[in-house]
Amino acid sequence: MAISVATDLGMGYEPDKAIRSCLLATRLARGLDLEEPDVRDVYLTTLLRHLGCTATAHEEAYFFGGDELLSRPPSERADFSNVGEMLKLTLATGRGTGLERPRHLARALRSGKKQGERILRAICEVGAHLAGRLGLGDGVEKALYQVQERWDGKGSPEGLAGDAIALPARIAEVATQAVIFDRTEGLASAVEMVGARAGGWFDPAIAGAFTRLGPDLLAGMADEDPWAAVLDAEPAPIGRVGAGELDGVARVFADMVDLKSPYTLGHSAEVAEIAVKAARALGLGDGEVYDLRRAALLHDVGRTGVSNGIWDKPGALTSAEWESVRLHAYHTERILARSWALAPLVRIAGMHHERQDGSGYHRGSSGADIPIAARVLAAADAYQAMTQERPHRRALSADEAAKAIAADASAGALDPECARAVVEAAGNTEVRVRASWPAGLSDREVEVLRLVAKGVSNRQIAKRLFISPRTAEHHVQHIYTKIGTSTRASAAVFAMEHDLFRA
Numbered sequence: 462m463a464i465s466v467a468t469d470l471g472m473g474y475e476p477d478k479a480i481r482s483c484l485l486a487t488r489l490a491r492g493l494d495l496e497e498p499d500v501r502d503v504y505l506t507t508l509l510r511h512l513g514c515t516a517t518a519h520e521e522a523y524f525f526g527g528d529e530l531l532s533r534p535p536s537e538r539a540d541f542s543n544v545g546e547m548l549k550l551t552l553a554t555g556r557g558t559g560l561e562r563p564r565h566l567a568r569a570l571r572s573g574k575k576q577g578e579r580i581l582r583a584i585c586e587v588g589a590h591l592a593g594r595l596g597l598g599d600g601v602e603k604a605l606y607q608v609q610e611r612w613d614g615k616g617s618p619e620g621l622a623g624d625a626i627a628l629p630a631r632i633a634e635v636a637t638q639a640v641i642f643d644r645t646e647g648l649a650s651a652v653e654m655v656g657a658r659a660g661g662w663f664d665p666a667i668a669g670a671f672t673r674l675g676p677d678l679l680a681g682m683a684d685e686d687p688w689a690a691v692l693d694a695e696p697a698p699i700g701r702v703g704a705g706e707l708d709g710v711a712r713v714f715a716d717m718v719d720l721k722s723p724y725t726l727g728h729s730a731e732v733a734e735i736a737v738k739a740a741r742a743l744g745l746g747d748g749e750v751y752d753l754r755r756a757a758l759l760h761d762v763g764r765t766g767v768s769n770g771i772w773d774k775p776g777a778l779t780s781a782e783w784e785s786v787r788l789h790a791y792h793t794e795r796i797l798a799r800s801w802a803l804a805p806l807v808r809i810a811g812m813h814h815e816r817q818d819g820s821g822y823h824r825g826s827s828g829a830d831i832p833i834a835a836r837v838l839a840a841a842d843a844y845q846a847m848t849q850e851r852p853h854r855r856a857l858s859a860d861e862a863a864k865a866i867a868a869d870a871s872a873g874a875l876d877p878e879c880a881r882a883v884v885e886a887a888g889n890t891e892v893r894v895r896a897s898w899p900a901g902l903s904d905r906e907v908e909v910l911r912l913v914a915k916g917v918s919n920r921q922i923a924k925r926l927f928i929s930p931r932t933a934e935h936h937v938q939h940i941y942t943k944i945g946t947s948t949r950a951s952a953a954v955f956a957m958e959h960d961l962f963r964a
Contacts, residue, residue: 462691463800464714464762468511470792471518471721471765472537473530478640480687483508485678486636487694489667492674499628501696502600507633508691509597510608513588515721515765516950517580519916522769524572526555526565530768538641540662541577542615581609581618583948587720590946590954594713597700604629612664623664631664635671638662643679652676688799707802711758716957718762722772723915724851725761726953727962733757734963736841738886740834743878753834756809760838763792775852787822790814809834813842818873836876840866840883843875859888899959900943907961909936910944914953914962 465479472478486507490500521529525536535553539546555565589606604627607619612631614622635655642651652672659668682690702710715729736757740750764772767789771782778786794811797803812826812835819827821839831839847862857865863884870880898907905926912922923933941947944955956962 462508462688463796463803464512464717465508466796466799467714467718467762467765467792468509468514470763470796471514471530472511473533475644476795477687478644479508479510480691481644481682482510482633482637482640484682484687484691484694485640485675486632487691487696488678489636489670489674490632492678493632493667493670495628497696499600502598502604502627502629503632504694504696505592505597505601506604506608506629507636509588509592509601509605510633510637511584511588512591512605512717513584513586513950515717516583516587516948516954518721518769519723519773520576520580522773524568524576526569527558527561527770528768529770530766531557534641538638538645540658542611542613542661578616578618579948583950585609585618586946586948586951587717587954590951591713591717594958595710600627600629603627604633608633611662613661615661626664631667635663635667639671639675639679648676648679651679702802707755708758711755714762715758716954718764719957720950720953721764722769723953724773724849725764726914727957727960728845728849729758729761730957730960731963732760732838732841732845735845735883735887736837739837739841739879739882742882742886743833743837745834745837749834752806753809753837755803756806756813756834757838757841759797759803759806760793760810760813760842761789762796762810763789763794766792773852777853787814790823808832809838813838815839816874817876820874831876833876833879836879837883840870840875840880841886843869844883844887863888898961900945900955902940902943906936906940906943909933910940910952910956911961913937913940913949914956916949 462480465483466476469476469478483504487500487504490503495503518529521532525532532554535550539550541547551569554569555562558565585606585608588608589602592602592605607621607627608630610617610619610621610626610630612623612626614620639651639655642654652675655663655668655671655675659665712730715733719725719728733754737750737754740753745753767785771778771785774782790811790813794807797807797810809832812824812831815821815824815826815831815835816839817827817831817836819825844862844866847857847865848859850856866875866880866884869875870877898904902910908926909922912925917925919933919937920930922937923930926933940952944952946952946955
């Protein structure tokens with residue numbers, strides 16, 4: 462439920478769209494007399510339908526108007542087989558961008574159908590892979606991989622149609638679209654839409670079940686708290702995450718969030734490593750260190766609620782854009798607060814941009830109001846971000862970053878002791894010696910994979926590594942085959958999962 466808030470924000474929706482869709486889908490599944498294990502797959506598939514939403518945020522912002530949070534809602538509800546709807550969607554590209562609109566519109570027109578298919582495939586690959594890392598089961602993993610398929614097979618990323626599409630994916634699509642239309646146009650429009658798309662986008666049997674049961678289910682949901690209702694609706698046996706497994710879950714969420722921009726790949730995991738070493742050097746207790754590790758992994762989960770048009774902007778941000786950036790720490794707090802297991806991390810994670818002199822955000826806290834764990838996290842986050850390239854600046858060397866952190870501490874922004882511990886922890890990171898790379902990758906293929914993950918083209922890879930473009934292309938294809946993927950986004954997830962950016 463907590464991560465569904467992040468994915469709702471990342472799709473440009475209010476933070477209960479996935480919850481409501483999950484509730485409707487689960488009740489539809491029970492109305493179809495599915496066995497509880499199958500209902501469980503429907504429940505999790507619908508709740509986490511957009512688990513891969515960060516996979517293509519960078520590309521969507523670039524091709525479709527600069528703000529994927531504005532373009533995604535109308536795009537998700539549009540029928541891609543309907544020429545009129547697609548033309549309307551395309552012509553709406555870039556609205557509100559003034560003189561920049563012709564450039565955005567030209568990009569959208571040039572991107573064509575193939576770019577759209579690549580985007581859908583990447584979202585499905587990443588969503589399925591992350592579901593596998595979360596241990597949600599083969600049924601959920603398969604359904605998330607197929608959730609963009611259509612009953613009639615028209616425009617389906619994998620070319621599937623009919624009963625070849627996993628049943629949970631078919632139910633999730635009907636429920637999700639019904640909730641979107643119910644919230645935006647009303648119940649009558651939702652019922653009409655499902656009926657019109659039966660046999661095309663939707664499985665006619667599922668559409669028929671919705672026609673019979675859906676109106677009463679949606680009407681009933683208007684008078685209940687969906688957050689409480691969806692917990693009551695969870696199929697048995699309820700899955701539990703042990704205390705020892707929470708770090709693994711947090712790492713999945715961290716990689717999902719860092720995937721949002723090619724400039725932040727691996728950021729959260731590196732921040733967590735530095736922060737933990739610094740905290741131990743400062744003598745923090747085991748419990749504080751454990752909480753700090755998880756808070757560090759999750760500190761940027763609220764970034765999903767800010768457009769990539771802002772995160773990836775090469776120039777200076779406007780005042781309004783800075784206000785959006787400041788909100789990401791607030792979004793992190795609201796996301797984590799939705800889980801009783803993650804709620805204890807809210808204060809630490811949400812204060813990672815607070816500063817000792819009160820110049821930080823989003824609360825403007827200062828001095829003793831900031832707990833020591835949050836002070837460590839603030840320094841670790843600042844240091845690691847400096848050592849990564851950003852769209853508006855080059856990456857700083859370790860020495861340059863250390864001097865910048867020291868300057869911030871001297872100026873009163875960072876706690877001097879925490880800053881010192883962070884710089885020392887970052888400088889004492891153990892040298893990683895690997896006998897072999899994952900998936901049988903060679904040294905050169907790891908070099909290429911790092912560049913692919915950041916969105917570097919084959920021609921640019923060739924130039925940077927002093928090889929021919931054809932050789933670079935061969936490397937990329939061999940890498941995709943070895944790691945079992947076909948998109949930049951899923952390659953980036955693989956690289957983060959195996960810590961290849963820190964090797």
